[in-house]
Amino acid sequence: MARKAAATPALAPSGEASLSMLAGVGPAVAAKLAARGLLTLQDLWLHLPLRYEDRTALTRIQDLRNGVPAQVEGRVVAVERGMRFRPMLKVAVEDEGQGTLVLRFFHFRQQQVAQFAKGTRLRCFGTPKAGQFGLEIVHPSYQILGQHEEAALGDSLDPVYPAVEGIGPATLRKLIGQTLDRLPDEATLELLPAGWLDGLALPSLRSALLTVHRPPPDADLSALAAGRHPAQRRLAIEELLAHHLSLRRQRMALQAHHAPSLRGNGALVEQLRSSLPFALTGAQQRVFEQIRKDLAKAHPMLRLVQGDVGSGKTVVAALAAMLAVERGKQVALAAPTELLAEQHLNNLRGWLEPLGVRTAWLAGKVTGKARAKVLADVASGEAQVVVGTHALMQEAVVFADLALAIVDEQHRFGVHQRLALRDKGADGRSVPHQLVMTATPIPRTLAMSEYADLDVSAIDELPPGRTPVQTVALNNDRRPELIERIALACQEGRQVYWVCTLIEESEELDATPAQATFESLQALLPGVRVGLVHGRMKAAEKLATMVAFKAGQIDLLVATTVIEVGVDVPNASLMIIENAERLGLAQLHQLRGRVGRGSAVSRCVLLYQAPLSQMARERLETMRQTNDGFLIAEKDLELRGPGELLGTRQTGLAAFRMADLARDADMLPGVHALAERLLAEQPVVADRVVQRWIGSAVRFASA
Known part of the structure; x- marks a missing residue:
C-alpha cells in the first residue's frame, strides 16, 4: 500500500522555520543537525537521498549476484x-x-x-x-x-540519506517525513518565474521533492538509480543554477574592487623573453597575451592557467610578474610544497636575477635572522618577487605593494589560505590581480561550472624536444622482468621512479607498501643506489632525498604519491607505478609527468594486481592510448566524477546534493542562459536561489 502524503496545512510554515518545531527535535538533536548544517525545514527538504534500497521483493540466496544489493x-x-x-x-x-x-x-x-x-x-x-x-x-x-511471522514487504523504494552523526537513519527519515508534510503549495515554493522552464518536460519543485523523497510504487527505478528521473533533473537544474550564480556573484563582487593597472612598455618582459634559452610555444604566447590584457585593466584579473606538466606555465607566470615589477609593484608566488616552491625559486632566480630583479624565498625552514631579513625586505618593497609555501600567508608577512598573487596547484591550498594571500595586497582601495596555475587539466564541463568565477586559459602545446612517454600495463606476476629492466636502465646511467600507493602493511588493501618495496629492491639490486620518500617522513628528510635524486646520487627512488607534484629530474626516464589500478586517471597522469622531461625515450609501467574491475581496466587502457592531459581529464570526469580536481571542496560548493557534472553536462548551457537572464531581470530571485541551495558557503567562493 503506497504511502499517502499528508495534506498541506492551511498555513504551511516557511522553509526558513527552525527544525525545533518538529516532534523529536530537542536541544541535543537540534545541535547534531546543526553540526551538519541542517537548521531549517528547507535544509531537510534539500537533504536529498544518495541512493535507494529496493525492499519491495525477496531474492533467493542462490540467485544473489556479486555487487547487486538485495533482500x-x-x-x-x-x-x-x-x-x-x-x-x-x-x-x-x-x-x-x-x-x-x-x-x-x-x-x-x-x-x-x-x-x-x-x-x-x-x-x-x-x-x-x-x-x-x-x-x-x-x-x-x-x-x-517471529517463527511464523508474515512480515509485509515495502511498497516503494527506501531512500538512503547522507549520514548525520549521532542520528540514526530511521530517525532521520522520520524527521524528513515531518518536513515534507509541511511543504507549502507549488506557487509558494517555486522561485523561478512561471514559464522559464517550459519545454523541458520537468515537474514543479514541490512534485520533484516529493518524488525524490517518496518514490511512488510505479516510479521508473532505473531512471532513479541513474539520476535521470525528471524529478531529479528538476532539482539538479536549480542546484547547478545556484552554484553558477554564486560564482558569478563572487566574480562581480571582486571585480567591483579596484586593482593596479599594470600597463607598461614591457621592457622587462622583452628582456626576459630574449634572454631565455628557448623560444615560447604558440600556446604560451597566446596565454601571456590574455594575461597582459587582463593586467592592463584597473579591476582584478581572475585567471586560471591550466596545462600539462612541462607545458611551461612557470615562464608565463614569470613574464606576467615582470609587468608588475616594471611598475614598481611586488609579486607573490605560492606553491603547496617546499619542493615545488624551491623549484619555482630556482627557475625564477636563474631567469630574473640577471635582469636585476630581486627574488626572495620564504618557507617554513627559513628561520631566525634569515627570516627576519626576508620579512623586512618584503615589507620595504626591496623583495620584488617573493616565492614560498603557505608561509607567505602568515600574519607576520606584510607586503609593501602586492599587485599580483600567483598560486600554483590552488586546489592543494585550503580556502582560508588563499583568501589570506589575496588579502595581503588589499589596502582598502584595491586588491591584487590573481593568477592561478594547475598542471591538472580541467575538463571543459568543470571549467564551465566550477570556474565560472575565473577566466580559463589552456597551454595545450608542449615545448619542442619533449618525447611522449611510452606507457605499458603489466600484471604483477611479471615483476621479475621489471627488476631486470631497472638494473639495465641504471647501468646505462638513467634514473628510475618506483611509486607505491601505501607506506606500510595494511589489513584492508592488497597493495605492496613503500617500506617493504624499498627493502626488497635494495636486496634484489645490490649495485643500485636506492632512496625512499613518503609522506610520513620529516620535510627536511624528504627534501634531502629528492635533492640527492636530482643530483644523480640516487639511481632508484621508491616513493609514495608525494612525488605527484615534485622536482624536475630530466635524467629520470623510467616510472613504475605499483597497484596502478587503485589510482585515478588524473593522479596517474600527474605521476607519469615526472618522466619524459629530458630528450631520452621515457617509459611508464603501470603494474597492476589482477583481477581488474571494469573501471580500472578503462583507466589503464586510457593511459596506454594517450598522453593528452585534456583527453585524460575528460575521461576521468566521466569515470569518477569531479573528485579532487576542485579546491571548492572546502567551501561546500563542490558537494552537490543532486547534480552531477558529468551526467548533467547537457544542462549547463541552459543553466548559464538562465543565470544571465535572472541576473539581468530578477536579481532578487537570483539571491534567493543561491541562499536556498548554498547559503553560508558563498562567502568562501571568491578565494
Whole structure:
C-alpha cells in the first residue's frame, strides 16, 4: 500500500522555520543537525537521498549476484566469533532454496550476538560480495522475524540519506517525513518565474521533492538509480543554477574592487623573453597575451592557467610578474610544497636575477635572522618577487605593494589560505590581480561550472624536444622482468621512479607498501643506489632525498604519491607505478609527468594486481592510448566524477546534493542562459536561489 502524503496545512510554515518545531527535535538533536548544517525545514527538504534500497521483493540466496544489493530471508544455521586483527562476528543464514549466505559484522554488541541464536528467522538487506566461502554481506541491515511471522514487504523504494552523526537513519527519515508534510503549495515554493522552464518536460519543485523523497510504487527505478528521473533533473537544474550564480556573484563582487593597472612598455618582459634559452610555444604566447590584457585593466584579473606538466606555465607566470615589477609593484608566488616552491625559486632566480630583479624565498625552514631579513625586505618593497609555501600567508608577512598573487596547484591550498594571500595586497582601495596555475587539466564541463568565477586559459602545446612517454600495463606476476629492466636502465646511467600507493602493511588493501618495496629492491639490486620518500617522513628528510635524486646520487627512488607534484629530474626516464589500478586517471597522469622531461625515450609501467574491475581496466587502457592531459581529464570526469580536481571542496560548493557534472553536462548551457537572464531581470530571485541551495558557503567562493 503506497504511502499517502499528508495534506498541506492551511498555513504551511516557511522553509526558513527552525527544525525545533518538529516532534523529536530537542536541544541535543537540534545541535547534531546543526553540526551538519541542517537548521531549517528547507535544509531537510534539500537533504536529498544518495541512493535507494529496493525492499519491495525477496531474492533467493542462490540467485544473489556479486555487487547487486538485495533482500533475503532465511534462518541462522551457524554463528562464529573471531579475532583476526579485530573482533568479528560471522552469521551463516540459509533459505528454503538451500542457499547459504554469510553476514559479517566488525562492530557489534553482546546483545546482538544473543539475537542470532541458531534457528532464528532473519530478513536482511545489503550488497553481497565474494568472500572466502562464497557470497557474504558486511554489516547488513536486518530484522528479526517471529517463527511464523508474515512480515509485509515495502511498497516503494527506501531512500538512503547522507549520514548525520549521532542520528540514526530511521530517525532521520522520520524527521524528513515531518518536513515534507509541511511543504507549502507549488506557487509558494517555486522561485523561478512561471514559464522559464517550459519545454523541458520537468515537474514543479514541490512534485520533484516529493518524488525524490517518496518514490511512488510505479516510479521508473532505473531512471532513479541513474539520476535521470525528471524529478531529479528538476532539482539538479536549480542546484547547478545556484552554484553558477554564486560564482558569478563572487566574480562581480571582486571585480567591483579596484586593482593596479599594470600597463607598461614591457621592457622587462622583452628582456626576459630574449634572454631565455628557448623560444615560447604558440600556446604560451597566446596565454601571456590574455594575461597582459587582463593586467592592463584597473579591476582584478581572475585567471586560471591550466596545462600539462612541462607545458611551461612557470615562464608565463614569470613574464606576467615582470609587468608588475616594471611598475614598481611586488609579486607573490605560492606553491603547496617546499619542493615545488624551491623549484619555482630556482627557475625564477636563474631567469630574473640577471635582469636585476630581486627574488626572495620564504618557507617554513627559513628561520631566525634569515627570516627576519626576508620579512623586512618584503615589507620595504626591496623583495620584488617573493616565492614560498603557505608561509607567505602568515600574519607576520606584510607586503609593501602586492599587485599580483600567483598560486600554483590552488586546489592543494585550503580556502582560508588563499583568501589570506589575496588579502595581503588589499589596502582598502584595491586588491591584487590573481593568477592561478594547475598542471591538472580541467575538463571543459568543470571549467564551465566550477570556474565560472575565473577566466580559463589552456597551454595545450608542449615545448619542442619533449618525447611522449611510452606507457605499458603489466600484471604483477611479471615483476621479475621489471627488476631486470631497472638494473639495465641504471647501468646505462638513467634514473628510475618506483611509486607505491601505501607506506606500510595494511589489513584492508592488497597493495605492496613503500617500506617493504624499498627493502626488497635494495636486496634484489645490490649495485643500485636506492632512496625512499613518503609522506610520513620529516620535510627536511624528504627534501634531502629528492635533492640527492636530482643530483644523480640516487639511481632508484621508491616513493609514495608525494612525488605527484615534485622536482624536475630530466635524467629520470623510467616510472613504475605499483597497484596502478587503485589510482585515478588524473593522479596517474600527474605521476607519469615526472618522466619524459629530458630528450631520452621515457617509459611508464603501470603494474597492476589482477583481477581488474571494469573501471580500472578503462583507466589503464586510457593511459596506454594517450598522453593528452585534456583527453585524460575528460575521461576521468566521466569515470569518477569531479573528485579532487576542485579546491571548492572546502567551501561546500563542490558537494552537490543532486547534480552531477558529468551526467548533467547537457544542462549547463541552459543553466548559464538562465543565470544571465535572472541576473539581468530578477536579481532578487537570483539571491534567493543561491541562499536556498548554498547559503553560508558563498562567502568562501571568491578565494
